Amino acid sequence: MKGVWHGHVKMGAASTLFIFTVEEWDGDYRLAVHSVPGIYSFEAGGLKAEGSKGNELKATGYLAMFGADMTAQLIFGETFLTGTVTLPFGGPFPLEGKKGQPSFRNESLVSKAAEVQGAAVVERTDAEIREQVEQLLGRMSVEEKIGQMSQVGASNFSFGGDVESEPVEVLIAKGKIGSILGAFDMNQVLELQRIAVEQSPLRIPLLFNADVIHGFQTIFPVPLAWSCSWDMEAIRKACAIAAKEAAASGITYNHAPMVDVTRDARWGRVVEGAGEDPYLGAAIAKAQVEGFQGESLLDPDTLIACLKHFIAYGAAEAGRDYNTVDISERTLRDVFLPPFRAGIEAGAGSVMNAFNLYDGIPIAGNTRILRDLLREELGFEGMLISDYAAIDELVIHGAAEGGKEAAAQALHATMDIEMVTRLYEGHLPALLAEGKVAEEQLNAAVRRILTYKFKIGIMDAPYRYVRPEEAYEHYLSPEHLEASRVVARKSIVLLKNNGVLPLAPSRKLAVIGPFAASRDLLGPWQFSNYASETATLLQGLAAKGFTPKQLLYAEGCGVHEPLAGGIERAVEQALQADMVLLALGESSDMSGEAASRMDVTLPEAQLELAKAIAQTGKPVVLILTNGRPLVLEWFENHMSAIVESWFLGSQAGHALADVLLGDYNPSGKLTMSFPYKVGQVPVYYNHYRTGRPLTESNSSQKFISKYIDGPNEPLYPFGYGLSYTTFAYSELALSRAELRTGDTLEVAITVTNTGSRAGEEIVQLYIQDVHGSVVRPVKELKGFQKLLLEAGESRKAVFTLSEEHLKFTTASMRHEVEAGQFKVYVGGSSRETLTAEFEWLA
Known part of the structure; x- marks a missing residue:
């Protein structure tokens, strides 16, 4: 059973490719399941082989994106695989597969793409683009203008509630769509673009949008991690490589970077940002825009960058995603605005609204924020796109009586593109007829959209971003993997070291914990087809020359749940070793959108494992995989060293081994403060002074701004990080x-x-x-x-x-x-x- 297997799960007329990675230690099996594209993914350890020949594995994993479980029941032959997969929406579905990694190369696609390439791109001045846009605009009906302002999802998959809509192919042929969200299949991009340029009334090509946050197929550290590098050139290069892979795969418009200032570790989306400081956040915003967009958007290796989420989304009350925000105008301008200003000055082609309120008005319909501040004061002339269903949510907020009023509010706020929902199509014609909106407002939006379609060259060469031959060469290429490894090393922060690091290569190590052999090191907001090739911590150490006899492994527990006999087995391994590497943390679905946490501590099962290992008396190095600051006071008091590795991406295990062995001297510095206790959150270094500040001289007094059960200061402050x-x-x-x-x-x-x-x-x-x-x-x-x-x-x-x-x-x-x-x-x-x-x- 050991090794990599792949197979197609048949779901009626459709099928999805799954990759199964099976590893075994002393009779215990570990199964990692990854779908292509990467929508379904989980890992399960401590499994026992079943069946008459011991050739069956059954595992269930929780899919946070769906709020439900997925189960894989697999039967292994010598070279073939059968079984069933049960998904959150149905099953069991039959599975047929075979041993080995799948080949993602599609010769038919290569041939089809080659047939439509070669159209010349015209390099136009801004004045020439304006002239072309006006000519096209003059030929458009109201329906066609609204179509350019409407975006639809590439599939029936939804991140929120279901959206009723005609099939995407029908909408495109009617000219009712200007952009597509989430088309990860190059075949689909090619086919949908063909419909647009051959069947729609004015033959206007589509934009293809995706969230390429920290890599496309080669995955880099999550943005909170790479912010800890404080290395603008490394971040710029990471974004440029992500753009290169995505642009060759059909993507033209990126829903990144997220430049929200984030001060509350409970908020799941801190993983996507640059931390708590507006000055550093502005520098990183600039580097990311420059990386994604390059020197010219006419370069086919670039993507349109979209700054999100405008504005103050990171100030969500109680750190709860999609929650309300109530901050002062001064805080808005001095804390949350600088990264957006820097991104706009760097030339970002798009901005996305935030879900939250500002001054009681949801941003999606807030003219003061979107029109007056963003457009007029900051001078933003690019495309403004709604976040997912944000215009429809104006009704749910209670800011609009119905969809018609919501559509009018969004248009008045200069919202150019409605993501996924259909309020513009359903209500703008009537609003125009009633004189409640003006056609010139539509014209202004469509001008901006068409301008960027000319800027990226698709008006001349609509298929120029579908280059499968080139894309296959880019994916996980040695150059891209090395770049990912370099950024990963720079992102690691050494939080504590009493002299046990760097490791001596002669040591016998017990590598223990749910992340010791896990490939769940990529983090949220990535859709790589190559997740099964992520380098694990154990693999990284083995590549450094540690022999199997030097690496004693025990999972100890799952991310959330104890394993039968897991702690006992882990202690047994620890007692045989010179040192313990304790790999704990959060699974990818514990961070990111809709992953806010009330208690930013490690799950209880992991704490129990850590306590048992600490009691062995062996030196213990805690290696963290996570997407937010965690409460680590107990670990600070009981671990010999603490290594904050975040989610490091495709080369995670190798980058970690580089640092642990001292081949790379850690240099990362925190960009978010780590609290002593959850009750301190939000805690950040650049707070205002109080009239009764706590000082060394008055710390024993009562009527001072302080806690009675702990310090004011964080455990590890902004800018902190050790070295060897x-x-x-x-x-x-x-x-x-x-x-x-x-x-x-x-x-x-x-x-x-x-x-x-x-x-x-x-x-x-x-x-x-x-x-x-x-x-x-x-x-x-x-x-x-x-x-x-x-x-x-x-x-x-x-x-x-x-x-x-x-x-x-x-x-x-x-x-x-x-x-x-x-x-x-x-x-x-x-x-x-x-x-x-x-x-x-x-």
């Missing part, structure tokens, strides 16, 4: 003590590698506006640099501060600097810094 060497900061110097408009200030500091090996340090600069017309945060990040230092080497980091770094939204709601004292903090985290002062003179 140490760094010392000294000689902080400012080039001047006073600044006026037009001046700049140089801040210099000496950083010394005081350890015994080379290492990279992320030097961070923060400021504090000491007093102002409104209360200012205790610290604000305003610069960072990465220094690679040899052992014993010293080097200066020099930062330049200007007026722009000091501006904020004042009491008069102007973005400006106020006269007064400023403090500068420079160091290796938001907590440990050296300090100097200067004054801004009016």
